[in-house]
Amino acid sequence: MASTWIKGLGTLAVLGAAGFGAILFVTAPDRQDPTVWADLGEPDLAHGREVFFAGGCTSCHAQASATGDARLVLAGGAPLKSDFGTFHAPNISSHPEAGIGAWTLAEFGDAMTRGVGRSGEHLYPSFPYGSYARMTPKDINDLYGFMKTLPASDVVAPPHELEFPFNQRLVLGGWKLLYFTDAPRVELADASDMVKRGQYLVEGPGHCGECHTPRNALGGFETGRWLAGGPNPEGEGTIPNITPGSKSMGSWSEGDIVTYLESGFTPDYDSVGGSMVEVQKNMAELTSGDREAIAAYLKAVPSVE
Structure with a gap:
C-alpha cells in the first residue's frame, strides 16, 4: 500500500513538474528574430525625432516640470500609480550605465516590440510595448539613433513598488499570452x-x-x-x-x-x-x-x- 502511494505521488510530481515546465516554455520571453534588426542602415535622425515625439517619450521619462531642452533629458523616475502598485519610469537616456546608451539596436527593439528587457526578462506593460509592437523596424532604428544623440543622465530611477504576486515577472508571461498582440486594434474596410x-x-x-x-x-x-x-x-x-x-x-x-x-x-x-x-x-x-x-x-x- 505504501509503495502504491509513493508511486502515485511520484507520478503526480512528475506530471506537475512537466506542466509547470510547459507553462514556463509557453510564457517565456520571446525576442524578435535577429534578422529583423539587420541591414537597416544608418538611422534617419530627423525622422527619428518625429517618431520620438509621436511616441511621447518625454511624457514619462523627463522631469514633470521640464521645459525646452530639459524635456530631452530622459532620466526617468516619474511615478505611474495603478491597481497593481506604483511603477517608476526608468532612465532611458544615452548614459551607458544608468540609461540605455550601451544597448544594441536589437536589445532596444526587443524591449519596444516584445516587452523583453536587456537581460531577457519580461517588462511590465506600464511600458506600452503592447502598442509599440506595431512599429516598423525602420522607425525603431531611426528612433534609437535619435535618442542616442540626446543628453546622458546618471540618475538612477527608483524601483517599482509592487506587492506579491505582481512583483514576480514570471506572471507577465501569462499576461502576454492573454493580451499581447501586434494585430490591428480595429479592422477598417477600404481605409484610405x-x-x-x-x-x-x-x-x-x-x-x-x-x-x-x-x-x-x-x-x-x-x-x-x-x-x-x-x-x-x-x-x-x-x-x-x-x-x-x-x-x-x-x-x-x-x-x-x-x-x-x-x-x-x-x-x-x-x-x-x-x-x-x-x-x-x-x-x-x-x-x-x-x-x-x-x-x-x-x-x-x-x-x-
Missing part, C-alpha cells in the same frame, strides 16, 4: 492611405489606447471598447471617450481635432488640461500631415457610446 497612417500612429507609437481604452481586472483592454474612455488609471477623474460616439468629442470635425492637437484649444476655446498637456506638446511636434492622419483615423473608428 491617410486613415491607415493615422491607425499606425494611434495604435502604434502614439499608444493612445493605453489611456483611452478601459481595462478589465487583469489590466487587459475591454473587448469592443477601443478608445471608449474610462476611469483614470492613476485614480483621479476620467479619461474621455475619443470615438465618434463620444458625448463631448463626437461632434468634433477632423479640423477640430487637428487644431486641438496642434494648439491645445478645443472648438469651445477651452484649453487642454491634465496629463493631456504633455501629450499635446508632443503632438504639436508632428507634421501637419500626421496630425491630419490621426484625426482621420479617430473619425473612422467604430463608435462607442
